[in-house]
């Protein structure tokens with residue numbers, strides 16, 4: 001089973017849930033797909049056994065073969081190519097904007113002159129290791145690089161189907177989140193009972209409903225704020241899987257990079273129950 005942990009906004013406790021759920025179960029693989037700011041390793045302190053660079057293919061145009069027909073610009077959905085036509089006196093040219101390129105390969109495939117070859121551009125690294133009995137994989141996007149979905153896909157290429165896989169997804173509701181959660185059987189949305197938490201939860205719910213991934217909610221710092229998240233979940237038949245109250249002790253552990261279940265062992269049971277609950281909900285959904 002693949003369970004992703006996501007949130008409409010950062011700072012809700014998404015990584016806390018992913019890490020502590022992983023530490024409460026057996027035969028687990030944890031993938032940190034929050035590749036812009038991975039931090040699960042701070043809690044798990046994995047021993048990294050393998051590191052490799054992640055690349056995307058970027059077009060390189062042979063100006064001798066190119067006749068500036070413009071086909072590559074037409075097919076590029078990401079506006080990563082501009083074509084400057086010949087004006088009769090000067091030869092035209094093609095400009096590639098590597099930071100906009102998603103490496104989809106459409107331009108090189110469809111160039112009528114076969115003037116485009118692909119060159120590899122490094123976008124980050126993937127590291128693989130083990131931590132406290134958990135198989136650990138994370139991606140780290142290069143500083144200044146914006147193209148996180150291809151790196152997320154390369155982290156997810158390492159999914160081990162023989163294990164319970166937990167994916168720590170990036171925060172938000174845009175392409176990187178979809179790239180991270182789309183293979184999951186179930187998604188845990190982590191939120192907090194504040195107007196900001198509710199606003200971003202509603203957006204995240206819309207995304208998951210669109211891509212048809214079943215989900216439930218964990219309310220972190222559940223005894224602060226108001227009851228609007230509860231009412232929203234009740235009104236929309238969204239299961240609340242777990243509530244974690246605001247607790248100075250938990251905040252202290254977090255600030256020291258210590259997993260919650262390591263010091264407050266009673267939470268292991270709560271996370272196991274959360275997992276059982278997801279299993280039951282998934283079985284019901286499949287019937």
Ligand code: SF4
Pocket residue numbers: 061065066067068069070071072073083094110111112113114115116
């Ligand atoms: S499709 Fe090929 S030939 Fe046409 S402008 Fe692009 S690179 Fe040049």
Ligand code: SF4
Pocket residue numbers: 057058059075076077078079080081100101102103104105106107108
């Ligand atoms: S590889 Fe895809 S995204 Fe990149 S320039 Fe070509 S068509 Fe655009």
